[in-house]
Amino acid sequence: MTVGRFRTLFASALVFAFAASLQAGFADEWRTTSSLIGPSKYGDNFQRYDYVNPDAPKGGTLNRVVIGTFDSFNPYIVQGSVAAGFAQFGGGLLYDTLMEQATDEGSVSHPLVAEAYKYPSDYSSATYRLDPRAKWHDGQPITADDVVWSFQVLKANSPMYNRYFENVTDAVAISDREVEFHFSQKGNRELPKILGDLVVLPKHWWEGTDASGKKRDITRPTLEPPLGSAAYKIASFKAGSEIVWQRVPDYWAAKLPVKIGRENFDTQRFSYFLDDNASWQAFTKGGFEDFRAEARAQRWAVEYTFPAVKAADVIKKEFPLTSPQPMQAYVINTRRPLFQDVRVRQALTYAYDFESMNRTIFFGAYTRTDSYFEGGDLASRGLPQGKELEILQQYRDKLPPELFTTEFKLPVYDTPQSARENLRKAYDLLKQAGWINKGGKLVNAQTGTQFKIEFLGNDPVDERVAAPFMDNLRRLGIDATLRIVDDSQYTNRTRAFDFDVLALASFQQSNSPGNEQRDFWSSKAADTPGSRNLAGIKNQVVDALVDRVILATDRDDLVAATHALDRVLLWNYYMVPQWHLGKVRAAYWNKFGFPEKQPSYIGVDLDSWWIDPAREKALAAKYKGVN
Known part of the structure; x- marks a missing residue:
């Protein structure tokens, strides 16, 4: 240390x-x-908050873009596609x-x-x-x-x-x-x-009735705008394509400390587009999306060259981010018999070449994620020791022996030789699990059935994320395919755990993990449709360590228990970790004022921004339609 x-x-x-x-x-x-x-x-x-402008002016319109569609204003049930502005956890707008x-x-x-x-x-x-x-x-x-x-x-x-x-x-x-x-x-x-x-x-x-006299039902989807209490209410909507939120002028909490200088936009309009490419084109033209958090490294590096950027009417800015980084990964559905052998899951991890993707597709922007608690003192490192080792010793007979003797390392593809070695390691693991190569196809040694994997995504961009991985799997003889579905179907399939491997999923952690870990990793959550245990983890040691995290007696105990949980999750290869950035890449139309100091814990607090009326008017005149 x-x-x-x-x-x-x-x-x-x-x-x-x-x-x-x-x-x-x-x-x-x-x-x-x-x-x-x-x-x-x-x-x-x-x-x-010390970063806000307490005298920030109120007014103007914030335009945002959403991918997909919606058919419900009830986010707290496992049915329907929920409209923008609502939140499955928390109150939303x-x-x-x-x-x-x-x-x-x-x-x-x-x-x-x-x-x-x-x-x-x-x-x-x-x-x-x-x-x-x-x-x-x-x-x-x-x-x-x-x-x-x-x-x-x-x-x-x-x-x-x-x-x-x-x-x-x-x-x-x-x-x-x-x-x-x-x-x-x-x-x-x-x-x-x-x-x-x-x-x-x-x-x-x-518990009341709607305009037609029908009793409302909180257990069902609805497109009746619900009564709320927060800073915004629904002003209008077009089912599936647009929802407009209006600031409540007499909002009861407007002068509370958490609200001073925040929630400044009079209107927030969310327009729906079918995919990311369509939303990108809308952003470049103006009027549909005023603020864009850019997720694509290639676009950030080479595509912000349209006229509004050159004229400084669209600004690119990176904001530091100090909160823990999410575990972003290809999620392997262990409910499928094909993936219940840990050697198969480990083989998939060895077949993934992050370094080449980062170099050729991502412009070297990312760092490989190698912990479920990336960033800070909660990520496990080296070999278990001290209190963490004491915790893990209780379950030694149920854990991989290597966990105690070998530092967990993801494969690195930094040379042609390492690429060959990693794919050879992947094949050896698959062979140990009962799969052999026949005529260029990886088949089950007993049944002769070919090994098949379908990646599931909900955006054409997912093809860029999955294609290089699938190429390596095909070199092993695996029949790897990708299915892109619309947002509604993707939501329904993930809620029902109807997939082989998710092309991209993200699990955000905090500096103080606790009860939410049950929804991520517990056996009970694995059988609960709509839970965040997408990998279907059913592991008695994981269940015990989740409880150990929740019942930690102090910070030292919490860190040790979280290290132990992290290590057990990693060594069971439930996911193939992808990458993280450590900052927020944002592009915005130059119609805003905002505190130069933004809270680095979340990166950007858009609620602390406000509209500059003169800039908004000038942009509207110049680009005809920018609000």
Whole structure:
């Protein structure tokens, strides 16, 4: 371990210990800001984010583009394609949550619908006290009954919330403004805080009737604009092609610290296009997309040459990003018998040539991802040692022996010789698993059936991501194909786990992993349609380590447990890791003002931007249609 890394870990441990001592000292006392890592940089006197412009003007239109289509305004069920502006987890543009996760600090939340919360020293429950000013767009107050009802319907209908709040047994309204949540276990340090992520839904609206007198049903898709509580409401929509959101002028929380200087656009318009190429053409012409987070390295490097860029009417800018990087990967569906042998999955990993793709397609922009917790102190490195080794020793007979003796390394394709060696290694693993080459085809030694893989994607760009990988698989004799489907079909197939390998999927982590790990990796989630356990992981050791992460006693314990979980996931080869960037590449039409300092934890806070009316008017005149 380097001196610098030792200092970082030591400092993190001290901060976490300090935070734990504060939590113990103030147990069962009301608090406003919650944190899992250490005290917020704002202390107890949070007035506003330090990067925002508190005098940012309101007005103008933000135009955005979405790929695909939509047929529902209910994001909390496993049915339908949800419209832009809604969120499967959190409130999106329409609903507020009990508290709001900070934009500029990891694992910190500030008040929103709830003005304060408390919990006992054994973490067996949590109580949230609602802000008396909180109200729905129809003027009715947000009540404890709304919170209780929301908790019940979300746990019943949303796989994501069900896993996230698995250990929350019930919610009880102890007054009009206070809700007490009870837990099935003690010592889960994360649960009191993450209940602040609960989105609050309007019970009286959902239990009422629509304009035709038909009773509403929260368990079904709907295209009736729901009643909300947040900064925006639906102004208009064209089913499947456009949705327009209008800022609520008397939004109840507009002057709360988390909202000052933010949510400045009067209108947000989302236009739908069939694919990325169509949305790109729309962006270059103006009027459809004002801000574009660019995901394609090749486009970023060579295609921003259209007239508006040359005239400085479209600006390219890179924003630093300091939050943990997601595990982006080809996801192997282990529910398929073909992929249940770990040697087969390992062989697929050895057949993937990242280095050539990065050099020839990505302009050397990316770094290979080699951890499920990429970035920071949570990623496993070297050989297990210390507390991590103690944890893993408990499961030694159920783990690959190499996990204890060999540092996990992904194959590197840096020379022609290494390419041959990696493909030879892949073939040897497949042969051990019962596959042999006959006449250039990889077939099962017993049945003679050819090895076939279908990659599933939802954008023509996925062909660029999958094609080089498939070429190597074909060299091994595998019949590798790619199927591109529309967004609705892709959503339905991934929810039902109907695929061999996903061409691209991403799993975002935080600085303080916890209950969400169940939805990512647990055996129970593997059998739950709509969960994020896309790989179908059913592993008793993984289940145990997920619980170990959730019940970590302090930062040191959390880091060790997360290292152990990371290492077990890696050595089981459930996914073929792809790459990460570590910054946000953004291009935008020059109609905005924004704080030059953006929160590096999320990269860009678009809510802190505003429209410059003079620039917007000039662009509209010059390009005829740019709003």
